Amino acid sequence: MMAVGLLRARLGRAGQRLLSTDHGYLHRTTVPTHHFQDSLPRLPVPALDTSLERYLYFAEPLVGADMLEQTRVLTARFAAGEGKELQRALVHRAAASYSSFIARPWFDMYLEDRRPLALNSNPHLAFVDEAGAGRCDQVNRTARLIDASVAFYRTLRDFELEPDVFHTKPHLTQTALWEMGVSLLPTSVSFYGAAAFGAFPLDMSQYGSLFESTRIPLPGRDALRKAELPLTPARNVVVQRGPHFFSVEVVGQDGRSVGA
Secondary structure (H helix, E strand, O other), X not given: OHHHHHHHHHHHHHHHHHHHHHHOOOOOOOOOOOOOHHHOOOOOOOOHHHHHHHHHHHHHHHOOHHHHHHHHHHHHHHHHXXXXXXXXXXXXXHHHOOOOOOHHHHXXXXXXXXXXXXXXXXXXXXXXXXXXXXXXXXXXXXXXXXXXXXXXXXXXXXXXXXXXXXEOOHXXXXXXXXXXXXXXXXXXXXXHHHHOOOEEEOOOHHHHHOOOEEEEOOOOOOXXXXXXXXXXXXXXXXXEEOOEEEEEEOEOXXXXXXXX
């Protein structure tokens, strides 16, 4: 593994991608996909006074003077009473959570929403027409989109996806040498090692729900379900046309896309 990493460092980033083409991946990565995940700092819980000041700040342009004054009274009463106990409970929950304190209420909001998912929650994608005969028809474009998705799926599944990192000094950190060095750091401190050079890794915890998962409708609150391990690697997608559903093989026996 060390020899492969040194070879990639010598070849540079372009060389790394040349190495990847024979494997059907989007790319190969020197830094493991989830290398920074365990050392990501949690979003800090703001002080109660700070939260209430922000609440009043955003309420001011939305309500009249009388209602704003009433809101100030209620906010002060909340701060002196139950607000303190709720703040302590929130800090305790945040300390016991793997993720940031907003993760659980955000998922509750998303999964309890009874409005249609399309547009209200899920993103909408629009594609620019491409030049070339047949490249804009629905079947051709769908086939190429699935082919690209399979490449992304395999890259993520095999931990070859590059970590999401915000680079403020790309001339220093978007280099093979930096990637090789940061990949050797223990995962418990890897975030801070990257941040010292102006590279800030981002949370990738939701990548695990991109494939082999679905949303199960339930009363009150839906559930996100992922296929249980161990499982046979997925090789098919479901295609709907009108009222009919078809299982289409998109991954061959060798684990690569069957092609567009």
